[in-house]
Amino acid sequence: MLGIVRQKVLGQSLQKVRPAVSLLRSYSSAAKQMTVREALNSALDEEMSADPKVFLMGEEVGEYQGAYKISKGLLEKYGPERVLDTPITEAGFTGIGVGAAYYGLKPVVEFMTFNFSMQAIDHIINSAAKSNYMSAGQLSVPLVFRGPNGAAAGVGAQHSQCYAAWYASCPGLKVLAPYNSEDSRGLLKAAIRDPDPVIFLENELLYGESFPVSDEVLDSSFCLPIGKAKIEREGKDVTITAFSKMVGYALKAAEILEKDGIDAEVINLRSIRPLDRSTINTSVRKTNRLITVEEGFPQHGVGAEICASVVEESFGYLDAPVERVAGADVPMPYAANLERMAVPQVEDIVRAAKRACYRSVPLAAAA
Amino acid sequence: MVTLQTMDTIFYEAQRQGRISFYVTTIGEEAINIASAAAVTSDDFVFPQYREPGVLIWRGFTPQEFASQCFGNRADYGKGRQMPIHYGSNKHKYFTVSSTIATQIPQAVGAAYSLKMDKKDACVVTYFGDGGTSEGDFHAGLNFAAVTEAPVIFICRNNGWAISTPTSDQFRSDGIAVRGQAYGVRSIRVDGNDALAMYSAVHTARKMAVNEHRPILIEAVTYRVGHHSTSDDSTKYRPADEIEWWRMARDPVTRFRKWIESNGWWSGEAETQLRSSIRSQLLLAIQMAEKVEKPPVKELFTDVYDDLPSNLREQEKLLRETISRHPQDYPADVPH
Numbered sequence: 001m002l003g004i005v006r007q008k009v010l011g012q013s014l015q016k017v018r019p020a021v022s023l024l025r026s027y028s029s030a031a032k033q034m035t036v037r038e039a040l041n042s043a044l045d046e047e048m049s050a051d052p053k054v055f056l057m058g059e060e061v062g063e064y065q066g067a068y069k070i071s072k073g074l075l076e077k078y079g080p081e082r083v084l085d086t087p088i089t090e091a092g093f094t095g096i097g098v099g100a101a102y103y104g105l106k107p108v109v110e111f112m113t114f115n116f117s118m119q120a121i122d123h124i125i126n127s128a129a130k131s132n133y134m135s136a137g138q139l140s141v142p143l144v145f146r147g148p149n150g151a152a153a154g155v156g157a158q159h160s161q162c163y164a165a166w167y168a169s170c171p172g173l174k175v176l177a178p179y180n181s182e183d184s185r186g187l188l189k190a191a192i193r194d195p196d197p198v199i200f201l202e203n204e205l206l207y208g209e210s211f212p213v214s215d216e217v218l219d220s221s222f223c224l225p226i227g228k229a230k231i232e233r234e235g236k237d238v239t240i241t242a243f244s245k246m247v248g249y250a251l252k253a254a255e256i257l258e259k260d261g262i263d264a265e266v267i268n269l270r271s272i273r274p275l276d277r278s279t280i281n282t283s284v285r286k287t288n289r290l291i292t293v294e295e296g297f298p299q300h301g302v303g304a305e306i307c308a309s310v311v312e313e314s315f316g317y318l319d320a321p322v323e324r325v326a327g328a329d330v331p332m333p334y335a336a337n338l339e340r341m342a343v344p345q346v347e348d349i350v351r352a353a354k355r356a357c358y359r360s361v362p363l364a365a366a367a
Numbered sequence: 368m369v370t371l372q373t374m375d376t377i378f379y380e381a382q383r384q385g386r387i388s389f390y391v392t393t394i395g396e397e398a399i400n401i402a403s404a405a406a407v408t409s410d411d412f413v414f415p416q417y418r419e420p421g422v423l424i425w426r427g428f429t430p431q432e433f434a435s436q437c438f439g440n441r442a443d444y445g446k447g448r449q450m451p452i453h454y455g456s457n458k459h460k461y462f463t464v465s466s467t468i469a470t471q472i473p474q475a476v477g478a479a480y481s482l483k484m485d486k487k488d489a490c491v492v493t494y495f496g497d498g499g500t501s502e503g504d505f506h507a508g509l510n511f512a513a514v515t516e517a518p519v520i521f522i523c524r525n526n527g528w529a530i531s532t533p534t535s536d537q538f539r540s541d542g543i544a545v546r547g548q549a550y551g552v553r554s555i556r557v558d559g560n561d562a563l564a565m566y567s568a569v570h571t572a573r574k575m576a577v578n579e580h581r582p583i584l585i586e587a588v589t590y591r592v593g594h595h596s597t598s599d600d601s602t603k604y605r606p607a608d609e610i611e612w613w614r615m616a617r618d619p620v621t622r623f624r625k626w627i628e629s630n631g632w633w634s635g636e637a638e639t640q641l642r643s644s645i646r647s648q649l650l651l652a653i654q655m656a657e658k659v660e661k662p663p664v665k666e667l668f669t670d671v672y673d674d675l676p677s678n679l680r681e682q683e684k685l686l687r688e689t690i691s692r693h694p695q696d697y698p699a700d701v702p703h
Binding site: 055081084086087089091092093094095096097098099100101102103104105107122123126127131132133134135136137138139140171172174194195196227274 | 412414443444445446448449453455456457462463465467470472473474475476477478479480481482484503504506507508510511514515666669670671672673676677678
């Protein structure tokens with residue numbers, strides 16, 4: 001009952017907010033456009049210029065300009081001492097990065113994709129994540145691990161896994177997942193400046209996408225706080241959380257839902273660990289319904305943690321069960337038709353949101 | 368070397384008596400530990416495996432500091448976070464021991480690379496056993512050190528055993544020195560039980576590493592006289608008379624003592640005096656460490672990150688409330 005009353009009240013106040021939001025939208029389309037690739041490249045360039053202790057290492061980051069051209073021009077500008085092309089050994093260069101960080105440098109270690117970070121996971125977890133704690137503060141690891149994460153297009157099972165949930169379960173690590181260019185710039189800068197080890201999960205398919213950026217974002221001192229999510233779209237009927245590429249899908253789903261009279265609030269998590277539980281719970285207390293979206297496997301995923309957090313802190317506010325939209329519980333298939341069915345699509349998010357709003361017949365309990 | 372031997376005997380006994388939970392001895396490898404430490408400077412960084420406390424002894428770690436770590440008390444630099452023998456000390460440039468095998472090898476190379484970038488007149492020394500050379504990290508580390516021309520000295524304590532695995536089951540190469548050569552790293556094999564040979568090799572290696580910016584591999588051949596740790600009984604997998612022979616006939620400490628005695632620089636009385644003085648210091652250190660209180664509750668939550676995050680602050684608050692409501696369920700000797 002209270003929820004309905006509150007919704008009506010909020011709905012009125014949001015009506016006043018809405019015009020301002022669309023004004024902002026039209027203003028931002030006149031601002032500069034920047035691809036995620038350019039955003040990451042400029043962030044790396046600026047941080048390397050500002051702090052001589054920052055250096056980049058990984059396979060193909062130098063002469064090849066980066067496997068995905070993220071480090072374009074950096075070798076030429078900073079030289080081979082600060083942009084290192086490593087031999088093919090993730091375990092090796094991750095350990096070396098940790099050793100350099102112990103000494104006081106600030107390595108940015110690139111994994112060609114996070115699938116290859118499996119080779120190095122012992123160093124990431126047992127050397128980087130836990131060292132500060134195990135050495136009682138004597139060994140700090142100001143290191144950033146970055147690279148594309150999750151599914152791309154037609155790259156098969158060993159190149160498509162999302163590692164957000166795996167890394168986010170380990171204390172001692174910080175895990176970030178940018179969506180657009182503003183996120184990419186602000187979060188990468190924050191990660192490089194942070195004294196703790198940070199896992200920075202990019203997305204290959206987003207590298208080429210262009211987003212508007214304001215002058216504030218373009219400034220070299222621009223930085224986003226770690227641990228704060230962003231409400232990309234305000235709404236009152238259902239909360240949709242997402243990160244990385246799925247934020248774009250959630251926003252598209254929200255537009256479709258709007259036509260059906262459902263006003264969705266889309267939260268771009270930005271930070272998986274620490275998770276912004278406060279923003280998520282405040283949103284759910286407003287909308288009373290929650291859909292979590294991720295590309296990764298459903299079991300023990302990011303959505304599972306969000307659901308637990310909301311059940312623990314905002315149980316009384318829920319009007320519908322929390323639903324997780326996630327990838328299929330199978331290794332990623334290669335064939336395009338199968339791949340499409342193994343990853344969440346915009347329609348999946350729309351249908352889940354409608355179920356949460358009791359607008360469609362609920363799914364039978366599935367395994 | 369005498370300090371190391373005595374410390375091993377007393378701390379091992381302390382574990383057997385139940386006063387500490389775990390211990391690892393360095394018996395038979397005293398020369399490797401002390402001679403290599405003496406041959407490098409205090410500006411050089413050390414990345415140990417776990418059988419090199421002698422390097423810390425040489426650098427000035429006191430019996431009290433060793434005991435504090437083993438008892439995990441309030442004075443432990445490690446704040447009671449790790450098992451015994453996981454020593455670490457920033458001021459002695461001795462990187463905290465971590466249980467994982469061979470991970471210190473690429474880390475040492477990274478640190479050496481950083482030293483080179485900083486143009487410091489120093490190198491990195493890292494230790495590992497024969498077993499550690501089978502790990503992927505060994506190969507990545509050596510390869511990388513050669514390619515990046517990092518000033519690092521790799522010291523392999525080839526002591527014949529990796530817990531119960533003899534070297535014949537560990538590798539079929541001609542020891543470790545050939546592996547270094549295969550990676551383009553200058554390597555040498557040394558009698559690890561000859562303190563003078565160890566000193567000489569490490570001393571020269573350091574000069575090469577620092578002046579020529581190159582890695583060096585030293586394979587120190589020795590024997591692990593003690594068990595792998597207090598959780599091991601090595602008589603179960605190797606003959607007791609083999610152990611005894613190495614303990615008595617090949618003891619590196621005795622060998623060095625005979626040499627300095629023959630030169631007139633040492634005597635039987637000096638030996639007795641030294642041993643009894645060290646023994647009392649160590650026994651006192653253990654007695655005192657046993658009485659010191661454990662680290663306070665707040666140290667459960669610090670150092671996970673650089674700053675204490677809000678979720679851990681909440682957990683700490685919750686824990687304190689629970690302890691004050693149910694004090695009988697919590698140990699009385701943990702300070703708040």
